[in-house]
Amino acid sequence: MPHTKVGVAGSARLLxxxxxxxWGLNWIAAAVALREISPWSLRVVGSGIGAVTLFTAALxxxxxxxxxxxxxxxxxxxxxxxxxxxxxxSGFAQLSGATSRxxxxxxxxxxxxxxxxxxxxxxxxxxxxxxxxxxxVVGLTILLWPLFANGFPLFVLYSLxxxxxxCVYVKWAKMHLEPLANxxxxxxxxxxxxxAGSFAFEGHPHLWPISRDTIFAILFVGLFGAGxxxxxxxxxxxxxxxxxxxxxxLIVPVVGVTASxxxxxxxxxxxxxxxxxLIFAAAxxxxxxxxxxxxxxxx
Numbered sequence: 640m641p642h643t644k645v646g647v648a649g650s651a652r653l654l655x656x657x658x659x660x661x662w663g664l665n666w667i668a669a670a671v672a673l674r675e676i677s678p679w680s681l682r683v684v685g686s687g688i689g690a691v692t693l694f695t696a697a698l699x700x701x702x703x704x705x706x707x708x709x710x711x712x713x714x715x716x717x718x719x720x721x722x723x724x725x726x727x728x729s730g731f732a733q734l735s736g737a738t739s740r741x742x743x744x745x746x747x748x749x750x751x752x753x754x755x756x757x758x759x760x761x762x763x764x765x766x767x768x769x770x771x772x773x774x775x776v777v778g779l780t781i782l783l784w785p786l787f788a789n790g791f792p793l794f795v796l797y798s799l800x801x802x803x804x805x806c807v808y809v810k811w812a813k814m815h816l817e818p819l820a821n822x823x824x825x826x827x828x829x830x831x832x833x834x835a836g837s838f839a840f841e842g843h844p845h846l847w848p849i850s851r852d853t854i855f856a857i858l859f860v861g862l863f864g865a866g867x868x869x870x871x872x873x874x875x876x877x878x879x880x881x882x883x884x885x886x887x888x889l890i891v892p893v894v895g896v897t898a899s900x901x902x903x904x905x906x907x908x909x910x911x912x913x914x915x916x917l918i919f920a921a922a923x924x925x926x927x928x929x930x931x932x933x934x935x936x937x938x
Contacts, residue, residue, distance in 0.1 A: 654871050655890070656890070657871060658868055658871040658872055658891075659890035659891050659893075659894050660894055661863045661864060661867060661868040661871065662864060662868050662891045662894075662895075663890070663891045663892070663893070663894025663895040663897075663898060664859070664863075664864075664894065664895070664898055665859065665860055665863065665864030665865075665868070665895075666729075666733070666738055666741075666742055666895040666898070666899070667738070667895070667898045667899065667902050667903065668855075668856040668857075668859040668860050668863075668864065669681065669685075669729070669730065669733060669856070669860055669864070670733050670738045670899075670903055671852055671853065671856040672853050672856035672857050672860060673730060673733055673734055674853070675849045675850060675853045676844075676845060676846060676849060676853065676857075677730075677841060677845065678726075678727055678730025678731050678733075678734065679727070679730075679833065679836060679837035679840060679841055679844065680837065680841075680844035680845050680846055681730060681857065681860065682723075682726045682727055682730060682833045682837075683830070683833055683834050683837050683844045684844060684846065684857055684861060685726070685857060685860035685861040685864065685865050686722065686726065686826060686829055686830040686833055686861070686865055687830055687861065688857075688858070688860075688861025688862055688865065688866060689826055689860075689861050689862070689864070689865025689866035689869070690823065690826040690827050690830055690865075690866070691866070692861065692862055692865070692866025692867060692870075693819075693822060693823045693826055693865075693866045693869055693870055694823050696866070696867070696870045697819050697820065697823055697870075702817060702819045702820060703817050703820060704817075704820045704823060704824075705816070705820070706816050706820065706824060707816055710816060714816070714821065714824045714825060714828060715828045717821075717825050717828075718824065718825040718826070718827070718828030718829040718831075718832065719828065719829065719832050720804045721804070721825050721829065722825050722826055722828070722829020722830070722832075722833075723828075723829040723830075723832035723833045723836070724800065724801075724804040725801050725804045726829070726833065726865075727833065727836065728797045728798075728800040728801045728804060729741065729745065729797070729798075729801045731793075731794075731797045732744075732745070732794045732797035732798045732800075732801060733794075734794075735792070735793045735794040735797065736792055736793070736794025736795070736797075736798070737794075737899070737905050738895075738899045738903055738905060739895070739896045739899035739900065739903075739905045739907060739911065740782070740794065740798070740911060741794055741797070741798045741801075742892050742895040742896055742899065743782060743892065743896065743911065743914060743915045743918060744779065744782070744783075744795065744798035744799060744801075744802065744918075745798050745801040745802050745892075746802070746888075746891065746892040746918065746919075746922060747775050747778075747779065747799075747802050747918050747921070747922065748801070748802040748803075748922075749771075749888070749921075749922045749925040750771050750772055750775040750918075750921050750922065750925060751802050751803050752925075753768050753771065753772070753925055754768075754772060755803075767924050767925070768924075768925065770921075770924055771921040771922070771924035771925045772921070773921075774917050774918070774920050774921035774924070775917070775918055775921040775922075777917055778913070778914045778915070778916070778917025778918040778920075778921060779914065779918065780914075781910050781913050781914045781917065782910055782911060782913075782914025782915070782918075783795055783914075784910070785908070785910050819869075819870065822869045822870075822872075823869075826865065826866075826869070888922070889919065889922060889923060892915075892919065893919075896915065
């Protein structure tokens with residue numbers, strides 16, 4: 640029925656806004672938590688809460704969670720890059736630099752996905768993609784050049800690692816399990832890798848004593864950033880056209896950078912603003928192409 644379709648599309652558009660705020664504010668919650676605990680401890684607990692949340696949501700909505708034979712290895716490797724590497728690198732990026740700058744650099748990820756897909760998968764590099772890559776390079780140069788005056792800023796390496804960590808593997812592996820099941824199992828395997836790294840580098844997670852603000856921040860990261868937001872993303876992908884769904888990816892850095900300025904008191908320089916605008920424009924060129932579906936998880 641037309642009215643039913645309109646209602647579903649309207650609800651999905653609302654989910655896009657909710658998703659953008661969940662993932663955008665997730666960066667702020669992580670910054671608050673990292674004042675008292677390490678990235679390893681934060682991500683062990685956050686990923687654990689997120690995995691439980693996502694599996695619970697999948698079961699309540701009767702989504703199939705079965706992994707087809709032969710795809711466990713692919714999901715495990717994707718979980719390492721998409722969840723474990725991304726979350727740990729983003730944590731250390733926030734510890735070693737401004738959250739707003741880490742967000743800006745990290746959300747150059749659509750451009751790196753395109754370039755690596757071209758190199759690894761042989762996908763066609765059209766004019767829009769060339770323009771996007773050029774805008775991204777110029778934006779990163781303007782953003783980062785002033786920071787190199789005092790030596791190499793380590794957060795740049797961590798942030799670029801975030802952007803590159805989940806670019807190509809899922810597309811190359813061509814997994815056939817349902818998207819929500821894919822996200823849920825990636826969280827599980829990512830949690831296992833993070834837990835192993837935590838015990839290897841700092842022993843058991845150090846979660847006490849911590850303040851009330853840190854407790855709330857950890858709960859937000861787990862429930863909303865790692866759990867509910869992934870569930871919302873896969874609900875959106877199935878209901879809306881590719882361009883509309885991709886808008887969620889573009890709103891996330893806007894929410895995150897704005898919230899960094901308001902809540903964390905970070906002030907963007909002129910170079911930061913120009914770099915952000917150019918990188919945002921580059922991501923827009925990639926994500927808003929007609930008839931191109933993006934099933935990445937833009938955390």
